[in-house]
Amino acid sequence: QNQIRVIEEFKVSKKSKCGIITFVSKFEEFADQAETIFKGSERRADLDKAYSKLIKAVNDTIERVAIEHQKTPRDVVMFENFHHMFATLSRLKITHLENEKREAKQKYQDHLQAYVTAFLGKPLEKLSNFFEGIEARVAQGVKEEEVGYQLAFSKQELRKVIKEYTAKEVKKGIDSLYKKVEKNLCEEENLLQVVWHSMQDEFICQYKYFESMIARCYPGANIVLEFTINDVLQFFSDIAQSHY
Missing domain, CATH: 1.20.1050 (Glutathione S-transferase Yfyf (Class Pi); Chain A, domain 2)
Structure with missing residues (x-):
């Protein structure tokens, strides 16, 4: 009592x-x-x-x-x-x-x-918004492979958004994320690595979603993001090690 x-x-x-x-x-x-x-x-x-x-x-x-x-x-x-x-x-x-x-x-x-x-959240926010816009059009009945013929979702527009997310920019964003997470967590429970690993998984999930949307809506256009999944893994690993 x-x-x-x-x-x-x-x-x-x-x-x-x-x-x-x-x-x-x-x-x-x-x-x-x-x-x-x-x-x-x-x-x-x-x-x-x-x-x-x-x-x-x-x-x-x-x-x-x-x-x-x-x-x-x-x-x-x-x-x-x-x-x-x-x-x-x-x-x-x-x-x-x-x-x-x-x-x-x-x-x-x-x-x-x-x-x-x-x-x-959405670390690559403009890309997320771009593809959410596409999903809204598809939901209204536009075929996936024809979305690119609409001005707002043309190949040029997509390339413009992709250009904003260079490997250097993405790494900078991930680094600032780590510092915020580190501020929130306590040392005695020692869960920083667990949280960081989950963040990495979530980030890669979003990356794969962008890749699959590009493949479905812009087939054969040869459009790729400016950094790879291996780059993402490397960024997460380097940043965690540099803060040990």
Whole structure:
């Protein structure tokens, strides 16, 4: 009850980024002690019930902190802290808490993906907008291979947009993205590489979408982007290593 009260009264710091919230680390210490003290005890069932209440308070308050925190994006607060809860519950191997462990893992994965999608956004925005325009025309009934005959979507227009995204420009954009991500994440949970790898996958997904749209709508036009997937992999890898 005391633990739950402390958790529910937790005040959000306005000064620093969030990181692992104190009551999440405290839960880990508490569970370690409780497991040592009650190992093989007939009070085991009571302890398991108490854990369930405690974890509910932890989860609810992580969600509140994520909304209230001003220095760290909501999804980062969620995925870092639920990752910590998942790691703790995996290590403790408490049979009664399998559902809580699954829930923590799911929340960690969902919010990691949401952060990557929102934060990466459309790194090649003009290309994204160009192809979204094409998709809108196709939805109105224009055939894919005939879109290029419309002035706004001619080969010349596409080449003009592609020219804006040289390898050098793209690398600069990815580098600035890394610095922002690094500012959001905390060191103790050590998820920067995981997030960075997901960003790379998402970026390559967008790249492949552009390639397939060019192949479908401009067959035989010999139009390619100014950088390759291998370049993208190299940029992501070089930037991560230069910040170690």
